[in-house]
Amino acid sequence: MAPLMLLVFLLSEAASDLIEVTVHPGDDVILPCQAAHPSIRAAEWTRPDLEEPEYVLLYRDGHLDPTYQHPDFKDRVELVDRDVKDGDVSLNLKNVSSIDNGTYECRVAPAGSRRRKRAIIDSEPIRIIRLQVPEPAGSENRNSSTVGRYRGLAAGVAGVLLLVTVAVLKYKRHKNKTSGPPAADDDDEASGDKFI
Structure with a gap:
């Protein structure tokens, strides 16, 4: 019985990491993500359902890197705190539309972690957000x-x-x-x- 309770507890903890956010088309939205480490070397926001590249935003070594960014997000995303103080890597997504529907994952690499040439952070996401942008009410009637x-x-x-x-x-x-x-x-x- 104890192993079953432990499994239920772990599954409920994993499920609670998912945040669902609903936003109206045309609005801006902040997707929150807070790292445990105050000093961040790299951060990435991805959407696994996108074709390559799946990066929504890539931050490394103190700068945003648009090299691997998906074209749908060019000039529409930024970090709330550009200096990434205190581990805040929350994402500001501007002018949302139905193309932004999906699951967003936030990953970080703390300062002092092993440096790689590629920006892929090989760890579990620290935040998962399902963003929903419903069609405006009455659009079907129109x-x-x-x-x-x-x-x-x-x-x-x-x-x-x-x-x-x-x-x-x-x-x-x-x-x-x-x-x-x-x-x-x-x-x-x-x-x-x-x-x-």
């Missing part, structure tokens, strides 16, 4: 009313074309009846022959 207007317009245009086609056909039939071959009496009189 989209369906716009589609309805286009369908109505298309039906109206189709109706007008049908009426024009019918009118042209009736005109041609009427013209063919009135300008048909000359009557037989007219031909007989013109030739001088009379039938008695």
Whole structure:
């Protein structure tokens, strides 16, 4: 029984590390992340669901490094504390939209840790945040009313074309009846022959 309780405790602790944040489109949001060490050599924010590169933000040796940053986040992210004082590596994400929906992971490498040429921090995330950016309320209704207007317009245009086609056909039939071959009496009189 004790091992089962320990497993439940560990799983609940792991689950509590996930934070869910909901933000309206167009807003800015701060994703919090606090390292245990006050002195940070490198920090990375990633989104594992992105194609390579998956970096949202990469900080190393006192500077932001845009080299491996995913293009969707260029010029839209920064650290709340650019000096990373007291281990604060919270992320400021500007002008959020539905493309920002996803799970964000924060990892840090404390100062004095082994230096690597590549910036990948090989450790478990210290913070995991699931960001949700719902569509604005009523956007589905606006989209369906716009589609309805286009369908109505298309039906109206189709109706007008049908009426024009019918009118042209009736005109041609009427013209063919009135300008048909000359009557037989007219031909007989013109030739001088009379039938008695």
